[in-house]
Amino acid sequence: MALHSAPAARRSSGLITGILCLSGTVVALQQTMVIPLLPDFPKILGISSDDASWLVTITLLTSAIATPIVSRLADMFGKRRMMLISMAMIVLGSLIAAAGGTFVTLLIGRGLQGFAISMIPVGISIMRDELPKDKVASATALMSATLGIGSALGLPLSGLIFEQFGWEAIFWLSAAVGVMLIVAVALVIPESSVRTRGKFDFLGAVMLSVALAALLLAISKGARWGWTSEPTILMFVLGFTVLALWFPYELRVTQPMVDLRTSAKRPVLLTNLASVMVGFSMYANNLSTTQQLQMPKISGYGFELGVMAAGICMIPAGLAMVFFAPVSAKITKRFGAKTTLMVGAVVLAGAYVARVFLTGSIPLIVISAAVVSIGTAIAYSAMPMLIMRSVPITETASANGLNSLLRSVGTSMSSAVVAAMLTALVIPSGPGAGLPSIDAFKNIFWLAALAAVAALAAAAFIPRYGAKPESAVRPVTPEGFEIPSTDNDIVVAGRVIRADKRPVKQAVVTVMDMAGSPVDWSRADNEGVFSLALPEPGRYLVVTSADGWSPTSQVIRFDNAESTHTVMLGERLTISGQVTIAGLLTSGTVITLTKPTGEFVASTLTDHAGRYGIALPSSGRYILTALADDGAGSQARQIAVIAQSTSVDFDVPLEQLPVPSRV
Structure with missing residues (x-):
């Protein structure tokens, strides 16, 4: 295709951003598009309400599994290629769900749709590779916000289509939009030249998939199965066991599925931790607001809105994310991504505290929910920038994929906590029945506020990058990181x-x-x-x-x-020196290195010139000991090791051996 090789600079950055963000919004819609239909699916398909809940769970599971795998493959084999494959999954899943008409086909279709959520981190990495430097922050902010935008707009949109055309129309429309986006991506989005060489870590991918599936099943189904039930405990044990095996394997494998050493860097680790907390806080807003508005008036606080009306009340929250994404980009350009994340967390926490008290009218609930979305948009926009400045350029898709995965973990935890709260605190509404009390919603808001405060604390410890050198000739981001040019990458x-x-x-x-x-x-x-x-x-x-x-x-x-x-590399850093015994050079002296706490580190022998060398251990305090070959003398010294070679000489005095007593 001729357009495939055209330089990205010749294409409209606005068009590239628009196609990528539209793709992200469509993908995010898949996460919530069936939620308004869950009460009706048992009658339509002849299934139980528990079975119907799997239509949400299966998408959660496949998206969690696919996100790190597809993101890694995008770094290795092409980002645009993996976007096209992900969008094809949406089309295929939508067609199977719409044409099958049964619970099994609908479940398969929803599972395939879940694979496409990985398009969002892949799209963000394309923006970094292809857009002009001054456009990356705003485009990334908008792309990050699409997850919340799609989730908020999916509720009223699917409800409207369902009421007017039936549930199959939702999937037919999803397939049609998917086909159009495939064409748009193929014609507009260039294939990035930034690739990671090497082999794909299949075993690591399988182990991570098993662990994620088990843990997310336990979290999402724990409330229904019972938190102390055998299936829930089995899933938790399986998930943590496989993770315990996966971590050391990833540290040993030559080209790991996830670079744990890079992920353990403080900026990446703290950003990912903040992602979990922001995901938890964001999803509590989506889940609780519509239910709060639909509560019957007999509860004493409800407004008895229908599904459609409650969904429409979420539209301002979705639009708020669209309008405030550019604002967050300006904060990032002016003050840095760390400040942007902290501002978003503060807005989130403040909005939820307000939600505890603003429960008396629909406008107050809608406005406070929109403010939560504003905080979410600001926080989400900063995370990719914090991640991308701290990881190699050739790993941006996989690093953003891990960040998106952890957001999903946060939303899954939020879903479980919200369900537990709404079922634990109830008020009687009839024989054997009950409705969630207003305290249940207030507790959800307090927990979401605490999660936002935890995100703020994590963001506060993210290190700031120093100012760029004054002699720099190329523009860089506020953190001092240069995004590569797209013309000659x-x-x-x-x-x-x-x-x-x-x-x-x-x-x-x-x-x-x-x-x-x-x-x-x-x-x-x-x-x-x-x-x-x-x-x-x-x-x-x-x-x-x-x-x-x-x-x-x-x-x-x-x-x-x-x-x-x-x-x-230069010379091997060592602890070295020369040993004499009573002033004389001797070979075979035993040199040992131990920690002050007693752990053995290393040992060696002196050569014919009395010299020794031990590879430099990690920084800290150690005990270095010399023992004469015949045990005639020994000497110990405490040394401080830093990241440079250390020389320690010994002159071991001969010990006065005790004379055996005669009887």
């Missing part, structure tokens, strides 16, 4: 080795331009291989470091993506 590969040509595992390679501005970084795999995305061919400063090795810096010219560049 190249992805280069290299290998980190030591003097004996063996690879150095997990070395970190950082690239800066000749003016000192950061460009990209990468963590070498277990074979020492790394990939870097550069804005254009040319000369770059490459800084390489690894635990236990002296860092190196060198200027390398990267002209194309075909050649592999070798980076050699």
Whole structure:
């Protein structure tokens, strides 16, 4: 296709943003489109209400499984390609659901629709790769908000279509829109040249899928099954057991499904933690508002609105996210993404505190729900920027996919907590029946406010990036991170080795331009291989470091993506020295390194010149001990290890051996 190879700069950034955001909104609609129909599906399909709830659960499960997998595949094999595959899943699932007409076909269709939620993190990574630098923040903010926009608009839209045309029309319309978006994506969205080389981690993907499915099943079905029931406990045990096996496997595998070392970096870890909390807080608004408005007047606080009317009341919340996404982008450009996330969390917390007291009229509820959406839009917009500034460019899709997955975990937890609250605090409404009390809703709002405060606390500890160097010639984000140009992007590969040509595992390679501005970084795999995305061919400063090795810096010219560049680390950092016994050099002296708490670290023997060397351990305090070959003397010293070689010499005095007593 001719348009496939056209430079992205020649295409309208507004058109690219519009297509991606529309795709994200359509995908988000799939999450809530059947919720208004759940009370009617038991009669329509001849199933129980518990069976009907699986039409929501199956989408949750498949979206959680697909998001990290599709995002990783997008980094490896092409972001536009995976977007097209995800959209095709929506079309296929919608056709199966609409044409089948049975519970089984509807369940299969809903499962396939869930795969498409991964389009949102993939779309965000495309924006970073393809849009001009000054457009990325606002476009990313709007794309992030589509999850909330689609979820809010899905309730009234599906209710209206159902009442006018029947439930099948919802899926026919979804299929038609999906086909149009496939064509639009194929014609407008360019395929990114930023790719990650290597093999896909199939075992890691399977293990993560099993763990996520088990945990999300336990969370989403725990209220129905019973939190202490055997199925719930079994799912929790299975999920945590597989996760316990998955974590060490991912740390050992050469090219992991999820880079846990990068995910453990403080900015990424805290942003992901905030994502869980914001997801929890956001979804509580969607779930509780419509139910609060539909409560009968006999409850003493309800307004007895129909499903359609209650859904319409959520439209202002969806529109608020659209209008405030650009506002959040301006905050990010002016003050940084960390501040944006903190502002969003503060607005969320304040809105929920207000919701506790503003329950007396429909307008007050609608306005306070809209303010919650404003806080959500502001917070959501900051997260991709915080993630992308802290991960390698070649891993942006998978990193954003993990962030989106954790948002889904937060929404799943919110769903379980809301269901538990609404069933635990009830008021009698007839023989054997009860309605949720107003205190149940207030408790939900308090918990959502606490979740927002937890997100604020996590955001407060995210480190700020320093100011960009004054000599920088290229514009950078407020955090000092340069987003690559789209005209001449190249992805280069290299290998980190030591003097004996063996690879150095997990070395970190950082690239800066000749003016000192950061460009990209990468963590070498277990074979020492790394990939870097550069804005254009040319000369770059490459800084390489690894635990236990002296860092190196060198200027390398990267002209194309075909050649592999070798980076050699400096000397191995050690604890070394010379040992004498009573002033004399001797070989075979035992040198041991232990921690002050008693743990053994390493040991070695001196050579013929009395010299020894031990690989430098992690920073901290240690006990270094020398023991003479014949046990005639020993000496111990406490040393402080930092990230540089340390020299410690010993002169071990001979001990006065006790004379055996005679009887």
